[in-house]
Amino acid sequence: MLLEEAAAEILRPGGALACALPGFEPRAGQLAMARRVARAIDLDERLLVEAGTGTGKTIAYLVPAILSGRRVVVSTGTRTLQDQIASVDLPRLQRVLPRPFSFAVMKGIGNYVCLRRFHDHRRQLDLAATAAPGTARVLAWAERSPTGDRAELDGVPEEAAIWRDITSSPETRLGKRCPFVADCFITAMRRRAAESQVLVVNHHLFFADLALRSRFPEAQVLPSYEAVIFDEAHQLEDIATEIFGVQASTLRLFALGRDVERAPTGPLGAGRVESVARRIEAGTHMLGQVLRGRLPRKSGESDDLRMPMPDDLWQGEVLTRYHELDTVLEEASVLLARLAEDDGSELSGPSPPAPAKAAVLTGLAQRAAILRTDLDEIVSSARRDSVRWLALSARNVTLRASPVDVAPLLRESFDRHAGPLVFTSATLSTAGAFTYMRERLGLADTAAEATFASPFRFDQQALLYIAEDLPDPTHEGFAAAAAQRALDLCRLSRGRALLLFTSFRNLRIAEEVFRAHDEFPLLVQGQRPRQALLDELRTRVGSVLLGTQSFWEGVDVPGEALSLVVIDRLPFAVPDDPLTASRIERIREDGGDPFGSYQIPRAALALKQGFGRLIRSRRDRGVVAVLDGRILRKSYGAALLASLPESCPRAFTLDEVRAFF
Template sequence: MRARDVLGEGGLLEAAIEGYERRPSQLRMAELVERALDHDGVALIEAGTGTGKTLAYLVPAALSSRRRVIISTGTRTLQDQLVEHDVPRLERALGRPISITVLKGLPNYLCLRRYGELTHSADSLTKPDIARMLPIVREWKERTETGDRAELVDLPEDAAIWTAIQSGSDTRIGRACRHYDDCFVTKARRRADEAHLVVVNHHLFFADLALRAHGGGVLPDHDAVIFDEAHQIEDVATAFFGVQLSSQRIDVLLRDAERAFASVGALDEESQRLLRVVVLRADDLWAALPRTTGPEGGRNPLPESALSSKVRDALFALDVALEALAEHARGRIVMGEVMAHTARRAEQVRTAIGTIAEPSHSHVTWTQQRGRSVSLGASPVDVSSLFRDEVLHRLKSIVFASATLATGRAATNALEPAPTSIVVPDGDVPAPATPAPSTPFAFTKQRLGIDFEVDEEVLPSPFDYAQQAALYLPDLPDPRDPAFLSLAAAELDALIALTGGGAFVLCTSVRVMSELARRLRPALAARRVVTMTQGDAPKNVLLDRFRVAGDAVLFATQSFWEGVDVPGRALRLVVIDKLPFEVPSDPLVEARCQRIEEQGGSPFMEYLVPSAALALKQGFGRLIRTKRDRGVVALLDARVRKKGYGKVLLRSLPDARRCHSFAEVEDFWRGQQDLLALLRKS
């Protein structure tokens, strides 16, 4: 049986599902996936919103009998959609079950060993937040079959107890653990060993690569992978191919080490002294780091020149303290594998210290502070060769799929002059035009090290954007102008009044999000419009409230730019405050721009503009989710109209009706309301 027999005219899905709509783009994508799986190929596919890409790759994967297929998604939400919605539909059509299972990231599972150590520790009695939640976890532990944290609905999302009992790549002991046979991760892995299709997320896929490098691994053996939401791959790969040392990581290591020593009766005076020394040396390191100067919560550069003797001395002192702790644990290996594991974890931190203390040209070193947590890390500037070696050359069949993967279509003609400054990408210094990329996927291929022939195709969305959506480009001041915020707030207020709410206000910074919400909230409250701000509640809770309200306004940052699905009338206005350029002061962005410049390229046109184009397409994509949806996307950043690179960004967006005045938006909106009224009457 072939994909066409299921998705094509007269196919099984058409026969099994009343009202099923055949989609040419969906069938074409399925055939591309089928070819990659059948012939050990690589495919890059941009499938526009509404294509039905989930079934387009699920059908050929389920029909493929040659190999086990890993489906790697961007979010847990998409994992759940696959197994709870798409798989049952396909099973009904095929008339047989599909051998499929879901593996979530290790921190989603309860670790029985760490749970046991916690219950016998002083923390279970002396720390109120843990003592209060322990009965809830204990009752759930006795009845759960999966150990999946998602089942713990009564446990607050930020409950401190979960970090003390969750599994993780650095907490797994393996077969030597006395809980191995009952371990929830072990059971999930056994289900995966028996499944034909295994659904994971990107973080787990790369965590598995990291474990395999040390002889471990969570995923079953496989030689085919389908990456959904593949535009996220470079960022996830960068995190896993780099190293990070954080105050939280040290705290968790020491807490687990103390409980491990206690569990084997080895928490003597010497053990406690060594643990205290590590605490002191870690505190010295955090105190020696330069104060953060970048955006709140963002990374700050720590170039080699900033690795002062004070910082280096603190790093080496922490390394010596961890070495002593590791040797002490190894001397007690006879007491159990838990001691050997404690030593290995200390050595892993020492490896991270070595990479950070001796920076190379291929890595950029940085610091970051979020709340009370301090981090120090080293990230690869370019992951293309690493990704090529670890993924492209290891697997036989690979599919990259996303609604936003191609950028070249936006630059088919010679470009107008663009700014050269990589510090302020919206500057006014002209630069020579950059040649158009050779394929629509040139940017993605370069970032992932795909330097060979592959199947690549941009598949159009079935939506009629020209009829369903308007793109409003008001003539506002430059976002750096002091007058921008007040004028943007007035424009936003008028748009919300026109649509009656149902709006996402997507901002590129927390500062702007908070300021726009502050300015608009009184007027919206007077009109009885429900307002929400990211951070008021967990993301999924906010989305549920937004859908139920129907006419709400949600102020959010870039975490709501993708992976958010609100079909129907509840979302009919998307406002984007500013072009989503990467933060130029981010050390990784700065290093990548510098690398391109050293190679004779244009960092702005070759990296910053394509990255912004992909992000802008994601933000626009929140609006139209079905053929019935209607609405407006407003981009308040007038640089998209006035700068040469703006045409590149606009050509990357769907062909919605362009509006340059509020009167044109009103005309579009009233026409849509008249049309909907006629449809309701008919």
């Protein structure tokens, strides 16, 4: 049987899934998408597939991918989706599909506990007899975890300090020389991956593999594969930009200093290593200070400030501090490498054994050398194809060099792959065309395209309210007026709302207005972890959640708990953001129209993502409110509106919203 027919047989009404899975509703869009993906896999095609919310796209691509019998990589934008596919969708299909298959999950090694670091850390805690709250829980979990993947443990935030001490990283891995290699979680994860038909990874890991292969053709992170399906493919450009760039941060330098300080040296090396560790920390501190001193700090805009690196930054005291740090990193790598080569006399002493100590020292020496090279590349490279920029937060200064345009790099990588490539998401096209995504991903005319509309009845389930009477968002009175309108809307919806902002400044103003009236339980980004906020929005019906960029996508709150989504401004990328500014400049230099070909489509996709938060099931009902009247007044507004569901009725007064609710 053709793959297309085999997939359709599984998904059709009365097919295997409908018979075996309680609650499974056959959907025409899902069936059609599965057929199209099956054809792409059969014909080794590249395919862009937009599947509206509710299509059931995960099952639509998994079924043909599994039935093809080929080794398939499924790459997701977020670890949340990766975990969902591995814990829900694939086990279900294993029970139902006539063809047995195996699957494995691979994440970046920073997600897994490193047994060597875990044992080192526990030994240090025993010596110190103190531990941060929550540490005992993590340590008890790590003892019995089957995978060592920290996603298994609920309730310990990603940023908890304990993870820094016990998880692996490319720079701390010892590989075969490690005394724990036989039980190592990462070795086991790679073994499972090598033996599985379906491999679930994320875009970060996928591109890390590509970046490594492009530098060292023999090296690879992922086992070989025949087909790739990119889910949440609209995130590919941003993630590729991150991975193909270079970054060095004060946090990374401090972490090196801390690990060097704990290096397992013998008595002869201890003093020298301790001194070099302290100098790394002091040098990092000094460089961080002078960098902050040289850069303007806009207050209240954002917790993370991104700005282009001034051309004259690396002069005077900044340059002096950089040279000092460069010198100590070089000293550190030479000293640690020399101690590692020592015949063992300096390294003798209590466990771990000398060969393991030597391996730790070699790893640290390499880490210092890599950081030095990365810093050097950022400081000295001013290339046309890359943009150098800084990100400042209260705790960290990050220096980056990022490719301005990743399309050529992606094109080259995709061209090296002979098999099928499927790119899917709920948001790939703008105003019905895939032009923008093709250009940004380097696909030009090499990919076919298909669209499967959402099965939701937007004509009955949703209302698009546009506040055409509010001041223009560039007007200084806008934020306060928009906050008041958002409050009026929440009164009509009885809370149950997600308020999406494009800036922290406007979020703070709205927070003040809502707190002054104190009518709804308020959940505010940054005050608790994202997942905790979403859980409360879901369970405490009537709450109002205020969030910026990271809440525009990936929020899935079906049911009445989310009945109103308010979008304060049209989500244009900030034009003075270093990456956006350099992309605009590049398009202009190449004779293009950056506003029409880059800024509008990007905003349209973000708006479509924001809109997509509202209706998550056939039973959902609610209102999306856009408080930025430029969507009606400006000529570009038509392109943005054309990216939203055509059948969704529009309203312009609060009375209409009241009537809807």
